[in-house]
Amino acid sequence: MTIGTTIHSFSTCPSTNDLAKRLAREGSAEGTVVIADEQTEGRGTKGRSWHSPRGQGLYASVILRPRRADLSLLPLMAGVACLEAIREATGLEVALEWPNDIVWKHRKLGGILCEGEFLGNAVSFAVLGVGLNIGQKREDFPAALRRTATSLRLALGREVDRAALEKSLWPVLNRWYAAWVRGRKDEIVRTYESKLVIPAGAVVEVRKAGGTLRGVYRGLDLRARLKIEVDEEQMILSPAEILAIDYNYGAS
Template sequence: MPVGTIVHRLESVSSTNDAARALALDGAAHGTAVVAGEQTRGRGTKGRTWHSPPGLGLYASFILRASGGGPVPFLHLLPLAAGLAASDAILAAAGIEVRLKWPNDLVHGGKKLGGILSESVTGAAGGDFAVVGVGVNVGHGLMDFPADLRSSATSLRLAGGGAATNESLFAGLCRALDCWYNALTRGAKKPVVRAFEERLAFPPGASIRVVTAAGTFMGTCRGLDAEGRLVVERAGAGGTVVLESVLGLDGA
């Protein structure tokens, strides 16, 4: 069943990912989507809060399953596939090209436009599944953001894509996510990784500042490896490291 065939539309919800997870545990089919007008406790990665005021953004989550009820393929690449899908949908709906800050941020003009939150459950009675949440700032004016986000966040409206609507963006996102996820289910992880690398906010050769649990260091982006991990050449004689996750990533 194509992604977005079944859609649960909610005026308000604590978190679309939480709502989708509950539906999946109750047996909801692959491709089922939850979209809300607002999130009262929207979540980002690393336990961060996602600012989700009513009527101003796209807040959507999708249940993804493998055909036959087996393990969801390439879980570690789902944030990349979802980022590509969101990028495609934004270009189609708003005419704006966004860059992808590895592994799960959508950026435009150096500011955060949206983000991805991917979570998975294995061993559930109804079979394994993943929930992929996508949040995009659509209609925000500058003063609609909290004071501490005004210098780092943007929206389609602020970026000049004011003609885009939540509905047109959601429709395009469903189509694009279906396409990129199907590529993964066919085992085509290389096209996903290479496409994401081509849209990196900090492309190969860029100087970056990396924050990890072990500390902060400066380096040069060397792209992504075959598994979609970030490859960084540390400044000085630090050698090359391959990262599966980061706490922060910025241009140097």
């Protein structure tokens, strides 16, 4: 299997993840990529929308057919691959924000959306979606996003060739996916942690449905869960439990 051997390109679509899921159900091979110039109903995690204007970003989804049911490290693996591809294609060093975001100077540059479909306890397929802001100027973002979003063009002060970024992304993503398939969980997690904007020992506030916790960030476990020390006791929190994290509280 090689990611990017088969690529389905569209000028516009509602969602590349939805198209990839349809193709996966119809039997498309692992490694098949769906990419679009525009998404009219692009989405991120927790049902949030993803602004996907025509010709301004990379909006792509990859069909995967993993044999293990635990997909928790796939977003981390994809984040590491995206950072490596961005650096290779543009020279820009960017960072990761747990669990799904790619950031530059604390502004959102991209995101990862992993969705799986199961038959009983076995995974039928997974779809790994990647959205990267490439060509936007500040005024191209909706007013609500201008203080929190950025693009490669804004970060670099020049235009970026999407084709060059794609050329870097598929082989890098293929290599990191192979590491995941081979069970190299520790390598994926440690590499991901080294690129996180949250420094080790930072004091964080974690907002959950039931209230807010304040504690010390102690890293990630091998299922991509956050380890927080609260009153000298360690808590393990999954992405599904957390609404927001604020880590601008110095270090402990």
